[in-house]
Each structure stands twice: as structure tokens, then as C-alpha cells.
Amino acid sequence: MPGPSDHGAPARDEEAARSGPAARTAVVGAGIVGLAAAHALRARGADVTLYESGPPGGGQSAGQGRIFRHAHEDPRLVALVARSRALWREWEQEFGLELISPDGAVAIGDGVEDKLRTLEPFEEIPVRRLAPEELHERLPLLAAWTGPAMLDVDGGAIRTLAAVAALTDRLEDAMLREHVLSVRRTDAGPVEVRTGTTCETYDHVVLCAGRGTAPLARGAGLDLPVEVGAHVRLTFAVTPGGPAGRGLPTFQDGSGAFGETGVYAAPYPDGRHFSVGLSADTPARPDGGLADPAALAALADRTVAYVERALPGLDPRPVDHVHCWVTRLPWGDDGVGIWSGDGLTALAGHNLFKQAPALGEALAETALTGAVPGHLHHGQQLGRSAG
């Protein structure tokens, strides 16, 4: 990634990092992004405090399994995701764990050709079309499909619980289990963080608080255009006699052939469960509550109906639910951005699990140099949708 010289003059944080004692930094939120940021800050010699009000990984990072895929509409985001894939491998080495399954990411539907076209310039990302026979062999859970299909060879299911547990274990001594009420830039320079029972100041504060980021940032004078919705994902068991125990790929269905145009699914590490969700949310009210709880139930019902039509290899009675708030930026479903200035950095976006190692690296660099690397400055609208 480009260094600070690509982004103008270094800020006071860079001078502090070069000369004085270790920079005193705080990260708010121990979801996957905050954990990654705290880990990267420590690796760069910073003194880190990680604030978390609930169980680490209990917000948008909750539950087993996420999809790692390289295909994104914005080629700049493809490059960030490729960097992240390399860092996931480094984490696998560091923690001695498999963190992304080796079974690839499958996508079907008319969008496949666009995805292949976007990925074509990236020679280091192996992708190919799948013929119906190979699709069936790799994903025998799926009903008959003879249309476009592709395999992202280095994609796969992220072992989310293992990743959160490994990072939490590594950062336990940095963790402060407190709810952050306010973050404030002081006239003297340092940034103040107030919780129920503490008040501390830091050279730099990084907000990775998911749904809590925009309210905290607003109090410190940063306005983030975050839209909040609620999402549901269901988990189903592979039917007895089905391909239990074998490696299954992750799955995205943009075909509409089975009654839904945006569906994602990922296998559990046991190979006996598959989580399935629709790429749809239901919005929050301005006061933060759910506008229409019945809409969340309706999304769950649509997910079950989809499984009945498209995935006959699954028992359509859900065995597990993930309900959670999701945060989006207005420029696209995969939109992500960093806001930074005067000792405070905030990150917002959606579908961030796969990018977490690269985002952690970028947030650490921002905190220590004052410059937002790559295309992550919010003004660049990384992850912008064409449509």
C-alpha cells in the first residue's frame, strides 16, 4: 500500500510514533475489524487499549462462517481483498489454524460473466467457469442448474469463531470490558475516552464499533453517512445421507431461478451445516429501533422458502439464527471508508469480514501516520456500485 508520502504531509501522530515512547492508542470495538486493528497496532509497537462493551465478536461479526470472495464490482476493492487474502494466510501461520476453508467460493447467475471480467486483470486470483457436472460434484446440495457458474479457487468459508477467538486470546491483556459513552478531541491535543467508570486520553483513537461508530464519531465532530438495518441468516442441517463431512464451497446465487436474486451461503467447519441468507435487510428507525419487526420474520420465511426450492440437500427446518444490525454506506453494498483527522479515526462499511486483516493494517497505519492509505479515504468511495 502507498506510504504516507502519497497523501501529503505527515501529521503529528507520525512524529510521535517515530521519536517518542510507544504511541498510546485506543480501539473501540472488538469485532473482527477492531481486533485486527489492535493486533496490527501492537505489531507496530503501539501501546493499545481495546474497549468492548459485550462479548468480542458479538456484534456484526457474530456466528459461524462468512464468505471470502474476490469478486467485487469495484476493482480497487478486489485489490484490497487480494491483499487481505495474503494477510489471512499470515494469520493462519501465526495462530496455527485454518481460517479460510480450502473448498472455494461458487457463484451462479448472469452476473458471473461480469465477475470474471472484473477479475481478469488480477492474474494472481485463480477463477474459472464451472460446467454443470463439476458444479453438481462440488455442490451436490443444489437443485439442477445448467446456467453460468464460476469458482473462485482461493475463496472459501471464513472460520469466524476461530479467528475471533485467536485474536481475542492474543489481545486479552489489552481489553477493557467497558461501554464507551463518549470520545472527544481535547484542546490540549490528546483524545479523551469516557466509559462508565474510566476516563483516559490517547494519542490516537480508532472507532471500529460497528453500529456504535457513527454516534461516537458524531459526538467528536465526524459525520458518517451510515445507514442501519437489521439482517437475518439461518442455518440448516445437511440432510441425512447427503454429502455431510465433505468440503463444500461457499455459494452465491444471483440467478433469480429459485425465486430470489441475492442469496449467499457458507458451510460450517463440520461440513454438516450450511448457513443461508438473503442479501436484504430491513431498516432501523431514526431512534435506532427496528422499523418493522414483521419484515425481519418475513425475510426469515423467504430464506426457508428459498432453501426448499434451491437446496434440496438441506433439511429446510432452521437449526440456528443470526440476527444482527448491519451498517452500510450510501455508495454500495460493499462500500467501505475511513474518516480521520486530529487523533481520531473511524471506519464504516458492510461485508467487511473478509477485508478485516487488510483494514486492520490500514487503520494501524492511519493511527500511526495520520494518513489514510490506499483508496480507503471515504472521499474515494471504495466499493462503489456501478448501478
Ligand SMILES: Cc1cc2nc3c(=O)[nH]c(=O)nc-3n(C[C@H](O)[C@H](O)[C@H](O)COP(=O)(O)OP(=O)(O)OC[C@H]3O[C@@H](n4cnc5c(N)ncnc54)[C@H](O)[C@@H]3O)c2cc1C
Ligand atoms: C449474517 C451476516 C452475514 C455476513 N456475511 C458476510 C460475508 O459473507 N462476508 C463478509 O466479508 N462479511 C459478511 N458480513 C459482514 C461482516 O460480518 C461485518 O461487516 C463485520 O463483521 C463487521 O465487523 P466490525 O468489527 O466492523 O463490527 P462489529 O462486529 O459489529 O464490532 C463492533 C463491536 O463494537 C462494540 N461496541 C459498539 N459500541 C460500543 C461502545 N460504545 N463501547 C464499546 N464497545 C462498543 C460492539 O459490541 C461490537 O462487538 C455479514 C454480516 C452478517 C451479520
